[in-house]
Each structure stands twice: as structure tokens, then as C-alpha cells.
Amino acid sequence: MIVAGCDGGSATQKVIVTGSTTLMPIAEVAAEEYHKQHPETDVLVSGMGSSAGIESVSNGSSDIGTSSRELKDEELDLGLVDAPVAYDAIAVIVHPDNPVGELTTMEVRAIYAGVITNWSELGGPDLEIGLVNRDEASGTREAFKKIVMDDAEFDRGAVVLPGTGQVRSVVADVPGAIGYISLGFVNEDVRAVAIDDVEPSEDAVVAGTYPIQRTLHFFTLGDAQGATADYIAYVLSPAVQDTIVRDAGFIPITAKEAVGG
Amino acid sequence: MADEPVQRAPSESGENGLKLMTRATYVKEAALKNLFMLCAVVAVAAVVLILVFIGARAWPVVDNPGLRAFLFGTEWSSSNDAYGILPLVTGTLVITIGALLLGAPLAIGTAIFLSEIASPKMRAIVRPAVELLAGVPSVVYGFFGLVILRPIMADLTGGMGFGPATASVILAIMIVPTVATLTEDALGSVPSGIREASYAMGATTWQTIYKVLLPAAKIGIIDAIILGMGRAIGETMAVVMLAGNAPQFFQGLGEPISTVTSQIVIDMGYASGVHRTALFGLAVILFLVSMSLVALVRLLARLNERRT
Numbered sequence: 187m188i189v190a191g192c193d194g195g196s197a198t199q200k201v202i203v204t205g206s207t208t209l210m211p212i213a214e215v216a217a218e219e220y221h222k223q224h225p226e227t228d229v230l231v232s233g234m235g236s237s238a239g240i241e242s243v244s245n246g247s248s249d250i251g252t253s254s255r256e257l258k259d260e261e262l263d264l265g266l267v268d269a270p271v272a273y274d275a276i277a278v279i280v281h282p283d284n285p286v287g288e289l290t291t292m293e294v295r296a297i298y299a300g301v302i303t304n305w306s307e308l309g310g311p312d313l314e315i316g317l318v319n320r321d322e323a324s325g326t327r328e329a330f331k332k333i334v335m336d337d338a339e340f341d342r343g344a345v346v347l348p349g350t351g352q353v354r355s356v357v358a359d360v361p362g363a364i365g366y367i368s369l370g371f372v373n374e375d376v377r378a379v380a381i382d383d384v385e386p387s388e389d390a391v392v393a394g395t396y397p398i399q400r401t402l403h404f405f406t407l408g409d410a411q412g413a414t415a416d417y418i419a420y421v422l423s424p425a426v427q428d429t430i431v432r433d434a435g436f437i438p439i440t441a442k443e444a445v446g447g
Numbered sequence: 448m449a450d451e452p453v454q455r456a457p458s459e460s461g462e463n464g465l466k467l468m469t470r471a472t473y474v475k476e477a478a479l480k481n482l483f484m485l486c487a488v489v490a491v492a493a494v495v496l497i498l499v500f501i502g503a504r505a506w507p508v509v510d511n512p513g514l515r516a517f518l519f520g521t522e523w524s525s526s527n528d529a530y531g532i533l534p535l536v537t538g539t540l541v542i543t544i545g546a547l548l549l550g551a552p553l554a555i556g557t558a559i560f561l562s563e564i565a566s567p568k569m570r571a572i573v574r575p576a577v578e579l580l581a582g583v584p585s586v587v588y589g590f591f592g593l594v595i596l597r598p599i600m601a602d603l604t605g606g607m608g609f610g611p612a613t614a615s616v617i618l619a620i621m622i623v624p625t626v627a628t629l630t631e632d633a634l635g636s637v638p639s640g641i642r643e644a645s646y647a648m649g650a651t652t653w654q655t656i657y658k659v660l661l662p663a664a665k666i667g668i669i670d671a672i673i674l675g676m677g678r679a680i681g682e683t684m685a686v687v688m689l690a691g692n693a694p695q696f697f698q699g700l701g702e703p704i705s706t707v708t709s710q711i712v713i714d715m716g717y718a719s720g721v722h723r724t725a726l727f728g729l730a731v732i733l734f735l736v737s738m739s740l741v742a743l744v745r746l747l748a749r750l751n752e753r754r755t
Contacts, residue, residue, distance in 0.1 A: 237717030316607040321692070322525055323717035342524075345609045345703045346692035348713060359598065360607045 199413045203231045205239020205252030206325045207350055208368050209402055211434035212272060213252055216421050219430070223420075227413045236325030240266070243405050249414045251405040254325030254368075255332070266405040269418050272427075273437040275369040276330055276398040277378035277386045279354065281361045286310040288380035291397055294334050297364060300341030305362060317344035318353050318365035326350065329400045330366050366398075370435020388437050402436065498734060505727035512721065517728055523694040523705070525714065530725035532707070532732065534694050538611075539680055539706040541697050542690065545615025546622055546679040551672050553619065554626030558671075561627070562634040563656055581624035589688030592617040597689065604701025609691030612700040617685050622675035629674060633667025634660055666751040670744050677740045681733065683708040707733055 203213050210233040217229035234242075236253040243251030244264040254274065257266065278294055280286065286308050289297075296302045297315060306312045319340055320327035331340070347353050353365040358375035365376075369386050372378045378386050381397050390396035410418050420426060427438035468476075508517050512530050520531015557577060561570055592613055600616070601608030637660055645655040661668070691703020692713055698704070705713075707729050718726050 234716045241717065241719065314605070318607075321713045323714070342695045343693050343698065343702060345607055346705075346713065348687065348692075356607065360601065363607060 199227045201227060201229045201250065201414050201417050202248045203229060203250040203252060203404075203417075204234055204242040204248040205250075206236040206254040206402070207233035208236075208254040208274065208326055208370075209233075209252040209271075211370070212402075212421065212426075212431055212436065213250075215430045215434070216426050217417075219426070220417055220420050224413075224416070227417070229417055235321070235323035236328065237323050240264075240405060243407055246407065249406065250410075250418070253403045253405060254400065255328040256401075256403075257405075265408055267407075267409055269404040269406070269410070269422070270401045270439050271404050271418075271421055272402045272431050272439050273391055273441070274400055274402055275386045275391045275396050275437075276326060276333070276366050276400065277369045277372045278364065278366050278381060278398070279357050279372060279376040279378050280364050281357060281359075282375070282377045283361060284310060284377065286379065287377075288383060290382050291334055294381065295336065295338050298335060298340055298344070299338040300343065313362040316360050316363035317341055318356055318363055319344035319346050320350075320353065320366075321346050321348045323348075326366065326368060330398065333398050333400070368435065372435070388441070391437050392441050401439075501727050501730045501734065505724060505731045507721075507724045508728040512725070517725065521696070523710065525718065525722045528721065530721065530728075532725075532729060534696050535705055535707045535710050535729065536732070537696060538690070538694075538704040539708070541611050541704065542614045542618060542686065542706055543676060543679045545611055546618035547672065547676060548619075549615060550619030550622040550675060550679075551626055554623045554671070554675065555630050555668060557623065557627040558630035558634060559656055559660075562631050563652065563660065577624050577627050580620065581628075585621065585682060585684040586688075588617050588621055589685035592685060592689045600701065604699070606699075606701040607691075607703075608701065609689060609703045610699070610701045611690070611697065611704055614686050614689040614704075617689060618679045618682055621682060621685065622678050625678050626671045626675040629671035630664070630668050633664040633671065636667065637663045666747050670747055673740050673744055673747075677737050680736060680740075681708060683712055687712050 201217075203217065210231065213229075214231045217231050220229055221227065236255050239248065239251035239253055240257070240261055241251075242248040244261075244266060251266070257264075257268075278289065284305065286305060289308065293302065293308060298317065298319070300317070302308065303315055304312065305315055320330075345356070347356065350367045350371050353367050354371060354373070354376055357363040357365040369378070369391075372386075380386075384390050384396045386396050386398075391399045404418055404421070406414060406418070409415075422439065424440070427440055431438050508514065508530075512520065512528075517530060517532060519533060520529060521533050522529040522531050523534055557573070561574055561577075565573060596616060597608035597613050599608070600610075600613045604610065604612050641659060641663060642655060645659040650658065686706050687709040690706060690709055692705045692709055693703035694705040694710060695703070711726050711729050714722065714726055
């Protein structure tokens with residue numbers, strides 16, 4: 187889908203990037219910077235969820251599909267080539283006034299399965315737990331389900347919100363709420379709880395001790411060519427990894443290699 | 448039936464001025480006639496095309512999951528390959544009924560005020576305000592509901608404030624312009640002789656309104672409510688933002704619920720296979736519902752004609 191013009195004038199090439207809303211901050215800011223350095227190439231980024239990104243790159247509508255989850259079994263034979271671009275931890279967030287500061291993975295699972303429904307069962311106040319879940323298109327939900335839920339089903343009564351920002355603002359606003367978002371999106375409005383005694387942090391992710399972590403991917407259909415390959419190489423360069431990736435709250439893909447993980 | 452009025456108008460003027468018309472005028476008239484017919488045909492073709500397209504994409508629902516499982520299934524969950532639309536249909540129903548219970552009296556009251564009570568000066572303020580409500584984008588309603596109304600509803604109903612209560616209140620405001628404008632038209636079309644006769648008999652304003660005007664405009668008001676209902680059923684953006692989108696049966700006014708439209712939006716981006724087919728099935732259901740609402744309005748209009 188690379189449209190190469192013949193006149194060599196202003197922006198004549200397009201790289202279309204579709205997928206995970208989690209990866210938007212990296213893909214979008216990198217796209218702007220890349221365009222400044224290569225005015226002949228426009229990188230168009232849109233966030234529609236990881237599954238939409240994978241579908242879009244496999245049917246040729248996009249050059250790059252970004253995903254915050256691994257490929258599912260049925261997606262393995264689509265001929266997609268994986269370029270991991272960053273690590274991310276999923277933080278379990280609660281209202282800042284909530285005194286519960288740590289949970290085990292099992293407790294989080296029981297909360298999301300609807301087994302534990304009141305904070306008093308976890309040593310907190312007598313307050314009903316307000317479950318906030320993501321929509322099924324979300325890569326964050328997929329990763330959370332795989333890592334935390336195991337075979338347990340999500341409670342069907344959870345509020346389903348279609349975006350990371352919405353989850354954060356609702357949890358910030360409702361005293362009894364619990365949600366999960368990328369570590370990179372945690373701010374002072376909400377509090378990330380420690381999971382299995384480990385606070386979510388870059389060090390914990392690099393050390394591999396924080397249990398809810400994942401890899402973020404760029405997928406291309408076959409090996410990347412031309413401007414697409416060039417843009418991916420740019421995203422993987424230290425110029426992006428140490429600034430844009432880090433500013434967005436993610437952990438550079440190079441960090442783990444540096445400590446030999 | 449659709450192209451009848453388009454044909455009549457030019458042919459009448461053609462008969463009257465046939466001898467005086469130059470050839471150029473005749474060609475222009477004919478061209479315009481065909482152009483307008485084409486416009487009408489495009490609209491009809493669009494409706495037919497949409498129905499055929501979504502119908503064809505939805506048809507496999509009959510085999511998988513099967514019509515029975517689709518229409519009467521009680522679980523909608525793509526991860527379990529279950530596509531029963533009953534929780535979504537009842538969700539739409541609950542939210543729509545809530546919106547009508549709150550919105551219709553508000554709108555009819557507004558219309559009575561505008562048509563019977565307000566001074567011209569007052570009317571000049573209220574009517575544009577009501578019309579402005581119709582122009583507010585639904586995402587703005589949703590945002591208003593999310594930020595202002597949801598915390599209030601959370602206090603009133605417990606829970607997080609996502610659910611039928613919040614969605615219905617916002618939808619009630621959204622249908623006011625539709626229902627109020629049409630109700631006002633219905634009241635306005637009651638012959639003023641009837642109104643004057645009532646006052647001449649010594650009836651008060653209130654007696655005139657509820658004993659004479661409302662019965663006389665009854666069918667027009669029912670029309671207005673049905674069209675408002677259509678608006679509430681079809682509304683998507685504001686509902687996605689406020690209903691909580693949990694595809695479960697009604698659990699309470701403050702518990703999350705999903706609707707036909709919001710489930711289509713939430714699932715659309717990633718659905719494939721049977722799931723996608725089921726979404727087209729939902730679209731067909733929506734289409735059929737709005738078609739029957741329009742048919743109902745037509746039927747009422749015919750009844751009204753026969754009565755007068």
C-alpha cells in the first residue's frame with residue numbers, strides 16, 4: 187500500500203499504521219518526528235484496537251499493524267512478520283483514596299471474575315467494587331485476560347469502556363472502582379497497586395518480577411519494504427527508544443538486552 | 448407512489464403553456480423533470496441497496512448460530528462464540544422506554560407551552576432553544592452525561608453511574624426537539640375555530656388544552672412519540688458512552704447494560720466470521736424496527752385522514 191509518486195515533490199509516500207490504542211503515543215510521535223526528517227514520507231497513524239490492526243495489515247489495508255498482544259493461534263499463518271518495539275506493564279489501578287495498596291494475582295482474578303465484590307473482603311472499607319473492563323477489541327484486555335484470568339471468565343456485569351483514557355478517568359472519579367491500563371498511562375489521578383508484592387515499575391519489568399507485563403509489536407505482511415522498513419528501523423533506533431518510548435511510559439525494547447535478560 | 452408528485456407538477460404547467468413554450472424551454476423542463484426524478488430514485492435505491500447489502504451479509508446467521516439461537520439466545524459473548532441478541536434487544540427496550548417516559552411528557556409540555564401559552568416574545572426565545580437541542584452532536588450529549596450526570600446518578604442509584612438511568616435521561620433530552628416540534632405542528636393544525644368555540648363556551652385555557660386540543664391532535668402526538676422512539680432506538684454515540692456496555696439483562700437502573708447499536712459499535716472494529724455476520728444481523732433487526740415505526744406512522748396518518 188505504499189503510494190510512490192513520480193514527481194518526487196512534497197509528501198509522495200504514505201505509510202499507514204493501524205492498531206493498538208496503547209501504542210498510539212509511540213507510533214504517532216515517532217511518525218511526526220520521522221516526517222520532519224523525511225518530508226517525502228507521510229506516516230498516518232490510527233488507533234482502533236490491536237485486533238483491528240492485525241486484521242488491517244493482513245488484508246493489506248495498512249502497512250503496519252500495531253498490537254499490544256501476541257498473535258492468536260488462528261493469526262499465526264497470516265504471514266505476519268513481528269518487530270517488537272517496547273515492553274509494557276499493565277497496572278491495576280484504583281481510586282487514590284482507596285487504602286488497599288496491594289493485591290495478589292489470584293485476588294485480581296477473583297475481583298474480575300465477580301467472586302470478590304466488596305473492598306472489605308480485601309482489608310479495605312465496606313465499599314462495593316466497581317469493575318471497569320475494556321472492550322473485547324482491546325489488546326490490553328486480551329493480555330490481561332491471558333496473564334491474570336487464566337481460564338476464569340470476566341464478570342459479565344463489568345462496565346465496558348472502549349479506551350484507556352476513559353478507564354483512567356472513571357477510576358479516578360469513582361471511589362470503589364478498579365481498572366487496568368498500561369503503566370505508561372498511570373498518572374496522579376489514580377493509584378497503581380502492587381501485584382504479588384511488586385510495585386509496577388520499569389525496573390520490575392526489566393527484572394521480570396512484575397507479573398502483568400507484555401511486549402508491544404509492529405506487524406508487517408511479509409518483510410517490511412521501503413519507507414515502511416525505514417520507519418520501523420527509526421522506531422527501533424536509540425533516538426526513539428530512549429526518548430519517545432520512555433516519555434510515553436513504556437520500556438525500551440533494548441532495556442532487557444542491556445541487562446542480559 | 449414516490450415519483451407521482453414529481454411528475455404531476457411539470458406536466459400541469461406543460462399543458463397550460465404548451466403553445467407558448469419554445470423548444471429550449473421544453474428541453475429544459477424535461478431535463479429538470481428527469482433530474483428531480485433521478486434524485487428521488489437515488490434515495491429509493493440507497494434504501495434498497497442498504498437493505499440488500501446488510502441482508503445478504505446477515506443471511507448466514509440462519510445457519511450459524513441459527514435463527515433460534517440468534518433471536519432468543521440469552522448470551523452475547525464473542526469469546527464464547529455465543530451470539531444471542533436478547534440481552535441487547537431488552538437493553539435497547541429498557542433505555543428507550545425510560546427515555547420516552549421522561550422525554551415525551553417534557554416535550555409535549557414544551558409544545559403546549561409554545562403553541563398555546565407562550566407570548567410571541569417568549570416563543571422567540573424558547574423555540575430556537577429547542578431547535579438548538581436537535582443540533583447538538585450526540586457525542587457532546589454523551590460527554591455531558593459522562594462528566595456531569597454520571598456522578599449524580601452514581602450517588603442516586605449506587606454503582607458507578609453507568610446504566611439505563613443515565614442513558615435514558617440523556618436520551619430523553621435528545622428526543623425533546625423531535626417530539627416537541629412535531630407535537631407543536633399537530634397542535635397548530637387543529638383548526639382555530641375549535642379552539643375559539645371552546646373558549647366561547649367558557650372553558651379555561653387548561654380545559655381547552657386537555658379536553659379539546661389534546662384529543663383533537665392525538666394522532667399527531669402519537670406520531671411524534673413514535674418518531675422520538677425511533678431516534679432513541681437508533682442513537683448510538685451517547686449510549687456507548689453512558690450505558691456501560693455490559694451485554695447482560697437488566698439488573699437495575701444503575702447497573703451497566705448494552706444496546707443493539709452500542710454493541711455494533713463496540714464489536715465492529717475487530718469482529719470476523721460468525722461474529723461479523725451476527726453484527727449484520729443486529730443491523731437488519733434495527734432496520735426492520737425503524738421500518739415498522741415508519742409504517743406505523745403512515746398507518747396512523749391514514750387513519751387520521753379517514754377520521755377528518
